[in-house]
Amino acid sequence: FYTDFTKFIDVSLAPTPFLSIAPLAGASVSLEAKAIEMTQAVQNRDNTLPLVRNKATVARVYARTANVALAQTVRSYLYASNDGTDLPGSPLVIQQSAPTSIDRNNLNHTANFLLPNSWTQGSYTFSARAADRLGNVASSTPINVGFNTRTVPTVWAVPINTGTQQNPNVTTNANIQNQKDYMRAVYPVHNINFVDKPWQDIGPTTVGNTIDRLNTYYNNAAIAWLFTVLFTGKQPFTLPNQVYGFTPSGGGISDPTWFNNGAGKVARGFLGTSSEGTLAHEINHNLDRSNNGTWGRHVPNGCGADGTDPNWPxxxxxxxxxxxxTRLPWAASGSKLTVIPNTDPDLMSYCQSGHLPTKWISPYRWQNLYNTFFAGYVGAKRSISARADCRSSRRLLHHRAHQQRWHGAVEPGAVSEGPALGECATRRVCAVVAECFGANHRALAIQGRVRQRPGRTHRVGVLQLSGPGGLNHSVSAQRRPSRIHRVAQGGHGAGLAQSLGCADGDRNCAHLWRSGERDANCAVDSERPRQ
Incomplete structure (x- = not known):
C-alpha cells in the first residue's frame, strides 16, 4: 500500500524477538554430546531405531543455556548435506528459549524441526549449531542418518452395518478417519493405502458375525484376483494385506494365525480400550505370523490384557x-500431547494414558513392525505361496479326464483378487485353490499346467507340490471324493466356477473349476469339515 509519513513526528520500529530481552552477562550456550535426535514416532537417544523413507520426521536439537541460572534465547540451526553439498533449504533455523537443564518429555526444551520431505529420501549428513545473543556458538559432531524404504500396506476399510438395509447403523466417518490417522502416525511406513469399501459389500450383520463375514469377503476377493491374474496376466486391483470392519459398537477383535487357527487377514472394532488406536491394535495382532505369537500379543501387566507376549523386553x-x-499442530500441554512420555502405555496394552494419544508405540513394537514391512513385502501373496507344504490329509485333489491322457505338474501360484475366471481349456490350464487349516499351514494357491495327449483314459493319482526353499509334497487323488460336483459337458470355450457348501460364515468351502473341454473337471475337496 501507499501512505504519506509527513505528519509522523517519530517512527519507532519494534525490536526483533531475538533482541527483545537483554541476555544475562556470562551466559553461554552449549549442545549436548548427542545433539540431534531423529524421530518419526519413537526413538532412543542413540538414534538406533530405523527410520522410514518419506515418513514425517522431526529432528530435535538439544541446546541448553550454560553458566547462568535462567533460560536464555538462542537460535538453533540444523544443517543437512549429501556428499558435501547442502540439501535445499539447509540450514533450518528456530529461535527458542534454551533451558539450563533439558527435560526430554518437554516439547519446549528442544528445537524441533519438521524435516522437508526431500530430506527423508536417502542417506544424509546432519549437524546442529546454536548461537546466543552474546556471540557464543556451539557446534555438534555430524551424524549420518539413513531413511529406508518400507512397503506401503493396503487395508480395506469396511463400515459394518448392524442395522437393516433400509435403516443402516454404521459408525461415523470421523471415527474411521481418526483411527486411520493414528495408525499412519505410529506404524513404521510412510503411508497406509486405505481403500474404502461400502457397507453393502458385507451387508447387514451383527458385531458377533463380523469376523466370519470378513473372512468370506477376503477369500472371495482373493480367489477372484487369482483367476484374473492367471488368465489375463494383470492385477485387477491391489490385494489387501488386511481387511478391517469398523463396527458401530463393541471392542476390537482380530483373527491372528497363532490363535484358534485364524487366517490372520481380517479384524474388526469400534472403540476398545485403545480408543483411536483400536484399528492399529487389532491389525498388529494379525501382522505377527509366528507360530505361537510374540510381538502380536498383548504386553504383560497390561491392565487385564491376556495372552501376553513372552518376548516383551x-x-x-x-x-x-x-x-x-509428528502430526500438526503440536502441543506441549493440555488434553493432547505431542511429546509422548516414556511412562505412557504401549498400544498393545489395555491401559490408557489419560490424555491423547491414548497410548503409543514402543521401540520394541516399532522394530518388529519395521521388520514386517520390509521392502518387497507383498503380504497375502507371500504368505500363501510360502505354504506349499499343505497336508494331504486335510485336503484332497480330484482330477478326472475323459478319453484323454493328462500329465500334470503343480506349482505355487500367486493369490489375487478379481472377478474373471478365464478359459482353462484353451490355455490347457487347470487351476486349483486349496486351503489348509493346520497351525503353520494357512492357505495354498496352486496352478496345474497340463499337456493333452491322445490315448486311453488316465486318472491322475498324485500331484507333486513344490514350494519356496525346495519344499515338496505329494497330494493324493481320490476315486470318489466325499463331495464332488460335476457340471454339464460344455464347449471348448466354457469356463465355470462353482462353490460347494459355501454357506454364510462357512470358512471350509470346496471350489470347482471346469476346463470346459470334454468333461474334464478339476475340484478341490475336504476330507472333513472344519469345526
Whole structure:
C-alpha cells in the first residue's frame, strides 16, 4: 500500500524477538554430546531405531543455556548435506528459549524441526549449531542418518452395518478417519493405502458375525484376483494385506494365525480400550505370523490384557522411550500431547494414558513392525505361496479326464483378487485353490499346467507340490471324493466356477473349476469339515 509519513513526528520500529530481552552477562550456550535426535514416532537417544523413507520426521536439537541460572534465547540451526553439498533449504533455523537443564518429555526444551520431505529420501549428513545473543556458538559432531524404504500396506476399510438395509447403523466417518490417522502416525511406513469399501459389500450383520463375514469377503476377493491374474496376466486391483470392519459398537477383535487357527487377514472394532488406536491394535495382532505369537500379543501387566507376549523386553507395560506425535499442530500441554512420555502405555496394552494419544508405540513394537514391512513385502501373496507344504490329509485333489491322457505338474501360484475366471481349456490350464487349516499351514494357491495327449483314459493319482526353499509334497487323488460336483459337458470355450457348501460364515468351502473341454473337471475337496 501507499501512505504519506509527513505528519509522523517519530517512527519507532519494534525490536526483533531475538533482541527483545537483554541476555544475562556470562551466559553461554552449549549442545549436548548427542545433539540431534531423529524421530518419526519413537526413538532412543542413540538414534538406533530405523527410520522410514518419506515418513514425517522431526529432528530435535538439544541446546541448553550454560553458566547462568535462567533460560536464555538462542537460535538453533540444523544443517543437512549429501556428499558435501547442502540439501535445499539447509540450514533450518528456530529461535527458542534454551533451558539450563533439558527435560526430554518437554516439547519446549528442544528445537524441533519438521524435516522437508526431500530430506527423508536417502542417506544424509546432519549437524546442529546454536548461537546466543552474546556471540557464543556451539557446534555438534555430524551424524549420518539413513531413511529406508518400507512397503506401503493396503487395508480395506469396511463400515459394518448392524442395522437393516433400509435403516443402516454404521459408525461415523470421523471415527474411521481418526483411527486411520493414528495408525499412519505410529506404524513404521510412510503411508497406509486405505481403500474404502461400502457397507453393502458385507451387508447387514451383527458385531458377533463380523469376523466370519470378513473372512468370506477376503477369500472371495482373493480367489477372484487369482483367476484374473492367471488368465489375463494383470492385477485387477491391489490385494489387501488386511481387511478391517469398523463396527458401530463393541471392542476390537482380530483373527491372528497363532490363535484358534485364524487366517490372520481380517479384524474388526469400534472403540476398545485403545480408543483411536483400536484399528492399529487389532491389525498388529494379525501382522505377527509366528507360530505361537510374540510381538502380536498383548504386553504383560497390561491392565487385564491376556495372552501376553513372552518376548516383551521391559519390566512394565510402558513404551519406555519418549515418543513424538509428528502430526500438526503440536502441543506441549493440555488434553493432547505431542511429546509422548516414556511412562505412557504401549498400544498393545489395555491401559490408557489419560490424555491423547491414548497410548503409543514402543521401540520394541516399532522394530518388529519395521521388520514386517520390509521392502518387497507383498503380504497375502507371500504368505500363501510360502505354504506349499499343505497336508494331504486335510485336503484332497480330484482330477478326472475323459478319453484323454493328462500329465500334470503343480506349482505355487500367486493369490489375487478379481472377478474373471478365464478359459482353462484353451490355455490347457487347470487351476486349483486349496486351503489348509493346520497351525503353520494357512492357505495354498496352486496352478496345474497340463499337456493333452491322445490315448486311453488316465486318472491322475498324485500331484507333486513344490514350494519356496525346495519344499515338496505329494497330494493324493481320490476315486470318489466325499463331495464332488460335476457340471454339464460344455464347449471348448466354457469356463465355470462353482462353490460347494459355501454357506454364510462357512470358512471350509470346496471350489470347482471346469476346463470346459470334454468333461474334464478339476475340484478341490475336504476330507472333513472344519469345526
Amino acid at each position: 521391559y519390566a512394565n507395560r510402558n513404551i519406555n522411550e519418549v515418543g513424538f506425535d
